Amino acid sequence: DVKVTQSSRYLVKRTGEKVFLECVQDMDHENMFWYRQDPGLGLRLIYFSYDVKMKEKGDIPEGYSVSREKKERFSLILESASTNQTSMYLCATSRGYYERYFGPGTRLTVT
Amino acid sequence: GENVEQHPSTLSVQEGDSAVIKCTYSDSASNYFPWYKQELGKGPQLIIDIRSNVGEKKDQRIAVTLNKTAKHFSLHITETQPEDSAVYFCAASRVQAGTALIFGKGTTLSVSS
Numbered sequence: 001d002v003k004v005t006q007s008s009r010y011l012v013k014r015t016g017e018k019v020f021l022e023c024v025q026d027m028d029h030e031n032m033f034w035y036r037q038d039p040g041l042g043l044r045l046i047y048f049s050y051d052v053k054m055k056e057k058g059d060i061p062e063g064y065s066v067s068r069e070k071k072e073r074f075s076l077i078l079e080s081a082s083t084n085q086t087s088m089y090l091c092a093t094s095r096g097y098y099e100r101y102f103g104p105g106t107r108l109t110v111t
Numbered sequence: 112g113e114n115v116e117q118h119p120s121t122l123s124v125q126e127g128d129s130a131v132i133k134c135t136y137s138d139s140a141s142n143y144f145p146w147y148k149q150e151l152g153k154g155p156q157l158i159i160d161i162r163s164n165v166g167e168k169k170d171q172r173i174a175v176t177l178n179k180t181a182k183h184f185s186l187h188i189t190e191t192q193p194e195d196s197a198v199y200f201c202a203a204s205r206v207q208a209g210t211a212l213i214f215g216k217g218t219t220l221s222v223s224s
């Protein structure tokens with residue numbers, strides 16, 4: 001079974017803090033994704049990566065950056081957290097173009 | 112780019128009834144249409160998908176239909192059970208490098224016994 005783990009289930013940060021969300025997968029998938037989930041807005045793609053050190057912007061990259069130094073790890077960085085970044089963050093992986101395997105999510109609250 | 116519309120946003124049915132969720136997409140070149148189920152406290156999980164070379168696919172109580180001419184696809188759940196209660200997302204994409212899966216906004220299905 002594919003396992004996608006996210007570093008925290010719940011996180012509370014203050015406005016202006018730098019926030020790191022970590023995602024680790026154990027199935028050697030080349031593709032990794034960060035989504036944001038908000039009520040009534042569904043799943044929106046922030047960034048994705050097709051290989052180590054490669055990254056592509058998704059639909060809502062503003063205010064975020066990513067890092068992929070190793071194949072199994074994909075980090076989402078909020079350089080200066082703001083209250084409008086309070087959300088559920090979901091990491092996903094895939095081999096090829098088809099099924100995405102999602103982690104359990106990190107609920108981030110920025111106060 | 113691709114845009115996916117999903118309806119209804121909420122759906123309540125009695126146990127044993129059928130449930131239908133509909134999605135439309137805008138990019139006529141999209142050729143992959145998965146459906147994900149998200150249970151409370153978990154990440155979404157793929158339940159069924161369809162590729163554009165087929166019009167219908169079934170897996171036990173779940174079926175998906177695709178109408179490429181009209182650019183819409185639907186999820187059908189028959190004989191619903193309380194454990195079907197979840198949020199369901201449709202998605203669409205082209206199967207090619209550099210393209211991302213675009214999700215609908217989700218449907219919250221409640222099955223009451």
